[in-house]
Amino acid sequence: MELNQFTVIYNYSISNNLGKEIRIRTYKSQEYILTAGEEIDGFYFLINGRYFVSSQEITGKELLLRYCLPPAVMGDIEILEGGLIQSNCIAAEPCTFVFVPKWIYEKELKYDAVFMQILLKELAYKLRTCTISSRVNALSPTNVRLAAFLCTIASDSDSRASYLLTNNMEETAALIGTTKRHINRILKQWTDQEIAEREKDEIRILQWDKVEEISEGVRFE
């Protein structure tokens, strides 16, 4: 898993006496890790926790782009293109990163095939999923997106029980490019049709086959 990444960096750190330059950085839940518009200082390799990436319009509106689990890399676009930070990255739970300062990359890692392969895979993955969610958000109405979202998540983990927690609703809404209000509207329809039911602070899906059907086969992966 994430050890691959760590291994590469670790090897470098000993073979080049750079161990003291590579740091572990930790963030509390909800803490901003990167802020759009600021200067990037290096690569961040997530080895523990979960963060989300959100992109902001000049107008202030915001779109949640994706959740990231280990292994994930922050800072790649910025360092490769030499620009400012593109998106806000916020810890969704306590997060631990291996931090590699930019100058180490410029001096050493830039010419390391293994390290570059890691970056390439990460970028290819991000680009593929970004393309998909862009397309899904643009083309499918919200109920399809919501169903597709649930099906996508459900195929990862397999506890097909209660995915939507009321707390997540706002984030879920942002992730599929809509509002909490509208999610509620759809959920109301579903509960009326007994596809789902509400409980204290969670929404339970009763008929996955219906949700599957609503999703029209659309997925986020």
Place this chain on the structure above:
Amino acid sequence: MELNQFTVIYNYSISNNLGKEIRIRTYKSQEYILTAGEEIDGFYFLINGRYFVSSQEITGKELLLRYCLPPAVMGDIEILEGGLIQSNCIAAEPCTFVFVPKWIYEKELKYDAVFMQILLKELAYKLRTCTISSRVNALSPTNVRLAAFLCTIASDSDSRASYLLTNNMEETAALIGTTKRHINRILKQWTDQEIAEREKDEIRILQWDKVEEISEGVRFE
């Protein structure tokens, strides 16, 4: 410009006697270069022409993702992630590519830092622009998107005369995630307000400052 890419590949081709494996491939306007779901056979480096990339939903609906000018690379996601072709790539005008078979990449280029840097930059660029258009499409109403689109294009070339040709309308609509009908609706508003005017088969912007204003500062780059 695109010679950088060609140079790397060219160097390899002589130093490794691979010249005969690297081919020039040409496509006619409107010809499919890559078709989603098929197997990828190598990298394609655009050295001449223009193509567009469109992504298709299972449902058949389609979203135009971007136009590509030289230098641009096709096949990166697929080869790096080892999957099938993700999107349709269609020549918008006659196109010339340098084609590098997959096995040459696997055997040689995979370990070449310069080649990998090219891929990294290309991927970073695509990811950045994909993120932006995803966000803009999701958050801004269509009139803002259209204005932003025009402003983005206008800042590239500088003939601020007649950007929207009636022929392009369908594509333009797909590119900003809407329908031709709706573009027409907006254009009607603009002509009523004398922001634009229609001519035979083109739309001329009369007041760029108004378009600028409508765009709310949103851009696709």
Place this chain on the structure above:
DNA sequence: TCCTCCTCGGGACATCTGTCCTTTCGTAAT
């Protein structure tokens, strides 16, 4: 010239979706 076909602009309509606001409910402090 006339007919046919095709495309384009735009009318009519339905519906999707966001915003604003009210009501309800639960929690925590007094």
Place this chain on the structure above:
DNA sequence: ATTACGAAAGGACAGATGTCCCGAGGAGGA
């Protein structure tokens, strides 16, 4: 226990947007 605050669900409304469709005009063939 009571009160006050805040969060959540959902009603009402307006606006944005897609679909369907029709009439007009242009291009090409008979």
